[in-house]
Amino acid sequence: MSGSSTEQRIGLVIEDLAPTRAWLVEMLTLTFPGIRVVTADSLASARTAMAGCFGPVDTARSVPHLALVDLGLPDGSGIELIRELACARPDVMPIVTTIYDDDGHLFDAITAGAQGYLLKDQDAGLLAQYLRRIERGDPPLSPSIARRILARLRSPAAPVPAAPGATLAPADPDVTLTPREIEVLSLLGRGLRNAEVARLLSLSEHTIAGYVKAIYAKLSICSRAEAALEAAKRGLV
Amino acid sequence: MSRWSPSLVILCAFFVGLVLAGAATFLAVDQPWTGLRLVDDGDAAPAREPGVRIAAVARNGPAAAAGVAQGMRLVAIEAGGRREEVLPGDLIEESDMLPGFPAIIAFQDRQTRLAAILAADWVELHLVDPEGEPIRLWIAPADSRPILDLPLLFWVQIMTGVGAMLIGGWVLGLRRDGSGPLMFFLSAPTLAVSAFSSAVYGTRELAIDGTLFRVLSAINHLGAVGFGAAMISLFLVYPKRLVTDRVPVAVGLAVTVLWVLDTLRLTPGPGYGGYYATLIEMILIVTLIGVQWRKNRHDPTARAALRWLGLSIVLGAGAFTMAMMVPLTLGTEPLLSQGMAFGFFLLIYIGLALGVRRYRLFELDEWAFKVMFYTLGAMLLLAMDGVLIWLIGLDQAPSLGLSLIVVGFGYLPLREILWRRMVLRRPIADHELFRQVIEVAFTARPAERAERWRQLIRTVFDPLSLEPARGEVSVARADADGVMLLLPPTADAPALEVRYPWRGRGLFGPAHLQLAREMTQLMRHADEGRAAYERGATEERRRIARDLHDDVGARLLTGLHKADLGETRSLIRGALADIRTIAAGLARGSMPLGRVIADLRHETSGRLEAAGLALDWPLDDGAHDELPLDYAVYRNLFGALREIISNVIRHAAATTVRIEIRVEDGMLYLSVADDGIGLVAAAAADADGRADADGERPSGGLGLGNLARRVGDLGGRIAFPEQPRGTRVDLELPLEGTRPATAG
DSSP states (O other): OOGGGGSOOEEEEEOSSHHHHHHHHHHHHHHSTTOEEEEESSHHHHHHHHHHHSOSOOTTOSSOEEEEEESEETTEEHHHHHHHHHHHOTTEEEEEEESSOOHHHHHHHHHHTOOOEEETTSOHHHHHHHHHHHHTTOOOOOHHHHHHHHHHHHOTTSOOOOOTTOOSOTTOTTOOOOHHHHHHHHHHHTTOOHHHHHHHHTOOHHHHHHHHHHHHHHHOHHHHHHHHHHHHHTTOO | OTTOOHHHHHHHHHHHHHHHHHHHHHHHHSSOBOOEEEEOOGGGSOTTOOSEEEEEEOTTSHHHHHTOOTTOEEEEEEETTEEEEOOGGGGOSOGGGSSHHHHHHHHHHHHHHHHHHHTSSSEEEEEEOTTSOEEEEEEOOBSSOOGGGSOHHHHHHHHHHHHHHHHHHHHHHHOOSSHHHHHHHHHHHHHHHHHHHHHHHHTOSSOOOHHHHHHHHHHHHHHHHHHHHHHHHHHHHSSSOOSOTHHHHHHHHHHHHHHHHHHTTOSSSHHHHTHHHHHHHHHHHHHHHHHHHHHTTTOHHHHHHHHHHHHHHHHHHHHHIIIIIHHHHTTSOOSSOHHHHTHHHHHHHHHHHHHHHHHOGGGOOTHHHHHHHHHHHHHHHHHHHHHHHHHHHHOOSTHHHHHHHHIIIIIHHHHHHHHHHHTOOOOOOHHHHHHHHHHHHTOSSHHHHHHHHHHHHHHHHOOSEEEEOSSOOSSOEEEGGGTEEEEOOBTTBOOEEEESHHHHTOOOOHHHHHHHHHHHHHHHHHHHHHHHHHHHHHHHHHHHHHHIIIIIIHHHHHHHTOSOHHHHHHHHHHHHHHHHHHHHHHHOSEEEHHHHHHHHHHHHHHHHHHHTOEEEOOOOOOTTTTOEEEHHHHHHHHHHHHHHHHHIIIIIOOSEEEEEEEEETTEEEEEEEEOSSOHHHHHHHHHHHHHTTTSSSOTTSSOHHHHHHHHHHTTOEEEOOOOSSSOEEEEEEESSSOHHHHOO
16 A cells, blocks of 8 residues: 555545435545545536546555446436446446446446445435445445346356346356355345354355455456456466 | 139130130131132122122132132032032121021022032132133132131131120129129120121131031021120119019020020011011110119219110120111111121120229229239230140251250240249248237237238238128138138228139138138237236236325325424335335336345345344245245235334334244245334334324324235235234235235
8 A cells, every 4th residue: 555545535426416416425525534526417527527536547545536326317327437437447436326226237337347336215324334335345235136146147057138238248257256155145145134144154244245345346347357457467368 | 613713714704715716716617618709799790790709819729729810700610510500699698688588598508509519529610701701610629728718707706706705704703793794794605606606607718508507597696686685684683683583584585485486497587586686685775774874873883884884785786786787677788797797796895894994893893904914814824835835846856955945944934933923822831920910919009900910811812802891700701602701800900801812813712711710810819918918017007006106105295294304204215115116016027035035134134224123034945935926915015024114113112123934835924023112002102103194194104004904905914913022013915816806
C-alpha cells in the first residue's frame, strides 16, 4: 500500500430519480466521511462525469473509489457502464443499486464486473452496513443469484437460457469453481446468510466472504481477461 | 358423370365431338374419288347445254391424269355397261330441298346408281368440251378421297360441331346442379350430329350411296329437331324455371315421335319433320325468350343473361332459319349453302362463351375460363406429344438419332415443365401443413386469422371459388358430386364453400375430405389451446391485478395515512416486497419449493437481523426442493410469513424466532414460534395501532385476519396453538387443488 490512502476518495452516484439520488448521496457521505460525491442521471452524463472526476487510474489506492450504478437508466442499461468501469478503472468499485433483486439483471451486472449490489428500498442503517461490507470485500449474494451461478457453472449439460447481454458461455472453461466454492454457493442458494454458512462449515465469516469475493471475481469478464493477460505476460500460457 | 371433374367432363364432351367428327371425316374420305369439282350453273347455264360444268380438276386426281380439263361439262358416266346421265339436280346439297317424298326417293335412287358406277375400277366419262364437241375419257377413280380435297364447307360444319361440344361440355362440367346447363349441353351433340351428317353428304363429289344418304339425312333431321327441342327446354327452365322437368322430357319425346314418323316417311311431306318443324321450334324459342324476358322483369341479372343468350341464339339459329328454312318453306332457293349456314350455330356457342365473362351465364364466372384454358392447355400438350411421336415414327432415316437428341434434351424437359405447371397438383407436406395451421391458430387478430385460414385453404386445394357457405356446416363434407367442399366455421372464419379444387382439374375425393377434416380438427384443437392459454393468461392477470390492489394498494394507502414517517417507510418497503413477489409470479407461473424457502429464509433472516432478533431455522434435507409451487400458494406463503414476522418484530418483544417448513401428504406446513410476550398481549399492544388505521386492517396493512381469510380461500388453515411462552402460528396450505379456489 502506498501512502496515497489519505487522498480523497470519490463516490459517483448514477441514478435518474432525483430524491433517490439525493438519498444515495446522503448515504455515501454518512457512511464514508470525507468522500466527495459526484452525481449523474444518465449514461451520457455519467461518462462525462467519470472523465472529469476520477483523474488518472491509480491501482495503488488503499480505498477504492465507488460508483453506485442504477440499472434502468433513461439512455440505456447501467450494465454497460459497469463493464466500461470494470475494464478501464480497476480503482473504481462498481456497485449496482436496484429496487428489485431480479437475478437475471444482477447476474449480468456481476459478470460485467459489478462488485456488489444494494437494494434501494432497504433501511438506511442496513444499507450503510451493506455498503461498508461491500467496500471491505464482502459482497452480498442472494439465493437466486447463487442458484443461477451454480446452474450456469456447474452443469454445462443443462445450461440456463442466457439473459440478453450475457456474455458468459454456458460452460465457460475459463471459469471453474472449487469444491469449497460450490459448497458455499449451494448453501447461500438455500437462503442461508454468510454467518450461518460459516457456522455450518466451521469456517470464519471472513473466509466465506473471501469465497464470495472470489466467485464475483471469477464471473467478472474483465478480471478474467486481465488474468489471462497476466498469465500470458508471465509466459504461463 | 357424377364423379368426374369439370376438366374431365369438358375433355369427354370434346373427345366425343372429335370421335364423331372423325367418323364423319372417315365416311367423307372413304368414297371413290375422281378429282372433279362439279357445279350446277342453274339459271346461268344455256338451256341447250347438257350435264354439269366442271369447275375445277384436282391436279393429282384421276380425272386430271385422264385429261379432263376445267370448263368441260360432264354429261354422263358409264361403267360395266351401265350408263347414267349426270343432271344438275344430282348436285343438290340437301335432299330436303326436293318437293315431296317421291322426289327424294327418286333422287336417292339416282345417287345409289351413280355411286355404284363411280365405285367401278374404270369409269367412262361422257363429256363435252367448251366448243360443244363430245369427248369420252376413261378414268380410274381412286378408292378414297384425299382428306385435303374436302372443301371448306365440310370443315366449317366439323368445326361447328366440335366447338359446340367443347363449350357445351364446359358449361355442363362446371354446373351439373341444374337442368338449364343440361339442356344447353344437349343442344351441342344434337347440333354436332346434324352438322356432321350434313357435312358428309353435303360436300360429296357427285354421289354417295342412297341408303347412306338416307341414314345421314335422318341423323341430320334428328339433330336439327333435337337442337330445337333442347333450346325450347332450355328456355323453359332458364333463367327462371317456368315448368317442371317433365315438360322438357315431353318436348323431347314429341320431337322423337315426329322424327320417327318423318324417317319412316309417314308424315304428309318431308317438311313436317324437317324445315316446318324447325321453323315452328324457332318460333317457340323466340316466344319462350319473350316469356322469360317478362318473367324476369324484376331481376336485372337474369335479364342481362337472358338478353345475351337470347340474342346469341336468335341471331345464330335465327340466321340459319332465315337463310335455309324460310326459303324452303316458301318453296324458293336457300340464300346460302347449308354448310356455311351451319357456321351461324357456332356463333351461339362463341356468344355464350363471351357471355359467361360478362353476364355470368349459368352463374359461371371469370374462373370458368381458367378451367377451359387449363383443359385446352393439357389437351394441346397431349396433341403436341402425339404429333411429335408420330413425326419421329415417320422418320426412320439416320436423322432418328438427331431427333432423339433434340427430343431428349429439349422437348422432354419442356414437356415435363409444362405438364407440371398445368396439370400436376402441388401437394403440401404434412409438417408444412401442421406448421401453417399452427401459424393460423396463433395469429393474434381474429380477422387476420380468418383471412389466413382462407389463404391456407387456397394453398391446399387451389380452388377456383372460395365463398362463405350459405347453410350450416358442422363438419367438413363434400357435396355436388365432389365439386364442392363445405368447411365448418373455423379460425374465426365463417363456414366456407370451396368449389372446383385444383382450378377445376379435379374433384374432392375421400382423401381430401379426410385432409379437410384433419385440418379443421387440428385448427379447432389449436384454437382451443390458444383460447385456454388466453383464459389462463387473463385469469393470471386478474389475480395479479387483485394482488396489486389488495396488498400493495392497501399497504400504500395505509402508509399514506400514517403520521409517523418510520411507519410509512416500513409500509412502503412492505409494498415493494409484495411487488417483488408479484413480479416473480408474472415471470414464472410456479416456483420450486426449494427456491421459495431460500427466498423466504433470506428475506426473513435479513429482517430479523436488522431488528436484532435471532433466527432458528434448521436446514431441511431438500427432498422437496423441486416441488413446484403455484403462484397462489407461494404468494400467500410470502404474505403470511411477512405478516407474522412484522407482528413478531413490532409487538412480541421476542429475542428468537423459530421457523420450520415441511411438506407432508400434499400439504405444506409452516410453523413460526417466538419467545416473546404472547399473542394476547401483542393484540392488546396492537389495539393502539388499529385505532388510527381503517379499523379492519391492523397496522401491518395485510393483517392476520385478512391473512386467515386468504389462506382459507386456498383451502388452508391458520392456527395459534397455546404456548407456555410466546406465540406460535401454524399454517397449512394444500399444494394440490388450489386451482378451483383461485379460478374465481
